[in-house]
Amino acid sequence: MKPSFIMPFAGGTLDHVETRRTPEHLKAFVTDKRAQCLVFFKGMPALNDDGSLKFIHPSELIGRDLQDPGPIFLGLNDNIPVFAAGVAHPEDLAPIESFQNMRAIASGLAPTELALAGRAKSMLDWHFTHRFCANCGTLSNADEGGVKRNCPECEAQHFPRVNPVVIMLVLSGDKVLLGRGPGWPEGFMSALAGFISPGETIEEATARETFEEVGIKVNNVQYLFSQPWPFPSQLMMGVMCDAESEHVTLDEAELEAAKWFTKDEVKAVFAKQSDAFARPPRFTIAHQLLRYWIES
Ligand SMILES: [Zn+2]
Known part of the structure; x- marks a missing residue:
């Protein structure tokens, strides 16, 4: 059955753009003036003072100490490229108190923001915990904007798991x-x-x-x-x-x-x-x- 309400963490409006993730596409997305990036610290998204998700332009992350693999491309939201990144030193980008535990803020975020933050958190968590190839132990590389990781040694491909x-x-x-x-x-x-x-x-x-x-x-x-x-x-x-x-x-x-x-x-x-x-x-x-x- 289809619920008559929006299930929390579902109902996202992102187009994942699975077919346009070549390096050329990704370069165009990340340099788009309208591009937005969600910033996470230890699995917690940064919020604005009004409790909404805080977005920055990906260029603001240049030179920062980022969690592997750097900004990942989540998809297009109303044709606007949306990224997410985990930062090691959040105070450089936002007040530390603006990073909030997702369980604590889940009831207060708008449904589409909650869905977006949930997808971003799951993807970043996967990269953080699956950096090494499960087949041979070599450090793997994120590919196609972060929807997979490739092993440079044994050529195994790894995909986010649910x-x-x-x-x-x-x-x-x-x-x-x-x-x-x-x-x-x-x-x-x-x-x-x-x-x-x-x-x-x-x-x-x-x-x-x-x-x-x-x-x-x-x-x-x-x-x-x-x-x-x-x-x-x-x-x-x-x-x-x-x-x-x-x-x-x-x-x-x-x-x-x-x-x-x-x-x-x-x-x-x-x-x-x-x-x-x-x-x-x-x-x-x-x-x-x-x-x-x-x-x-
Ligand atoms: Zn391998």
């Missing part, structure tokens, strides 16, 4: 099962979730993760909607499924608690009329899944 995760509303009649991980903020409960393993379908991963975490078999897995999640680069696939029992056997390494809540109880929490649990933040797919469920 990690698939299932996140599920486990249902029993008008009840949903929510859990809390060790060390989560007081009272916080959310949907169960887990990484998909090689060789698994979405349905199989949902069943395996649910059984591992709470000892409950599920069936009738139905896909709802998904979310790109830039911490660092997951694709969250939201589903709902039916529990075969309500008896919870907790895997205490994964979860500190798991509890069934009725739809009325969840509605009351979302209406801020109950503190039965602390709901997941609005910019998470868990929040959007629960909102979809209580409104359906």
